[in-house]
Amino acid sequence: MSEEQFTLWQALLEERTGMTLAKERKTFLETSLHIRMRELGIENYDDYYDMLMVGDSGSRAMEWSTLVDRLTVQETSFFRHPDSYALVEEFAQRFLDDRSDGESLDIWSVGCSTGEEPYSLAMTVREQFEAHNAGDYYGITATDISMPTLSKARKGVFPARKVEQIDPRLREKYFEKLSDREYRVNSLLRDRICFARVNVLDLQKAPMRDMDLIFCQNMLIYFRRWRKRQIVTRLAERLAHGGVLVLGPGEITDWQHPLLERTYFGDALAFRRVSEQAG
Numbered sequence: 001m002s003e004e005q006f007t008l009w010q011a012l013l014e015e016r017t018g019m020t021l022a023k024e025r026k027t028f029l030e031t032s033l034h035i036r037m038r039e040l041g042i043e044n045y046d047d048y049y050d051m052l053m054v055g056d057s058g059s060r061a062m063e064w065s066t067l068v069d070r071l072t073v074q075e076t077s078f079f080r081h082p083d084s085y086a087l088v089e090e091f092a093q094r095f096l097d098d099r100s101d102g103e104s105l106d107i108w109s110v111g112c113s114t115g116e117e118p119y120s121l122a123m124t125v126r127e128q129f130e131a132h133n134a135g136d137y138y139g140i141t142a143t144d145i146s147m148p149t150l151s152k153a154r155k156g157v158f159p160a161r162k163v164e165q166i167d168p169r170l171r172e173k174y175f176e177k178l179s180d181r182e183y184r185v186n187s188l189l190r191d192r193i194c195f196a197r198v199n200v201l202d203l204q205k206a207p208m209r210d211m212d213l214i215f216c217q218n219m220l221i222y223f224r225r226w227r228k229r230q231i232v233t234r235l236a237e238r239l240a241h242g243g244v245l246v247l248g249p250g251e252i253t254d255w256q257h258p259l260l261e262r263t264y265f266g267d268a269l270a271f272r273r274v275s276e277q278a279g
């Protein structure tokens, strides 16, 4: 791949996903494109690039969706950052102590990957609702740009090595063992989560509003600073009054928003919405 071609592919990926691809990842890009081009019987990068730019919009969109899945980093795990989940647990407790009748707790997992994050949120919140005899008045919307990733998340089937790291009490309660190699999340969790495709570059089209908790970790690290700030600002506007935005530790620095104040809990990076209006 020539430097010129690399620059074109880099720009396309950033324009459509927000992700920047460092020069050191050129080999990764070449390998991923090669594999996909071989599957399609395409011989050179320029023909494949053209295929993504011209032709009927349906097949372009489908091909782009497959490619994005190959080029994005989907690494994730259950309860990835324990202090962030401890914060969610405390938030749910307080919500249950203060809530008015019938009020539901609405959570959004942004960049949810294969589902470990929304399922961990569901376990955390459900445990609190059960302890308070509060029924199922909570729901999680989990979104990602990658369709194949979302379809894995929906299935809720995970390798044993990942599930076996979860607290045995929660594992027993929320997973069924399919074989020595795999477990499946049961309906207690699955029924509370709605998975949908949302590109964070198009947040203006996303219907989520008045969320109590927005969890967005390990996605913005691949974005430029200005874009990261723009997205976090848009997420802040989707919080309910009193709602909390949880990012990954260190993911944004020197950032303030007129609607939000920083909230401290262990080494979690979180902001609470304190005003109704900007300014």
Ligand SMILES: C[S@@+](CC[C@H](N)C(=O)[O-])C[C@H]1O[C@@H](n2cnc3c(N)ncnc32)[C@H](O)[C@@H]1O
Residues within 6 Å of the ligand: 016, 017, 018, 019, 072, 073, 074, 075, 076, 077, 080, 110, 111, 112, 113, 114, 117, 143, 144, 145, 146, 149, 198, 199, 200, 201, 216, 217, 218, 219
């Ligand atoms: C490294 S995973 C993080 C998963 C999970 N949040 C965690 O912390 O473990 C990053 C996810 O962000 C998604 N992603 C990347 N660009 C995106 C975009 N523009 N809109 C929505 N999701 C995106 C990727 O598909 C991937 O699943």
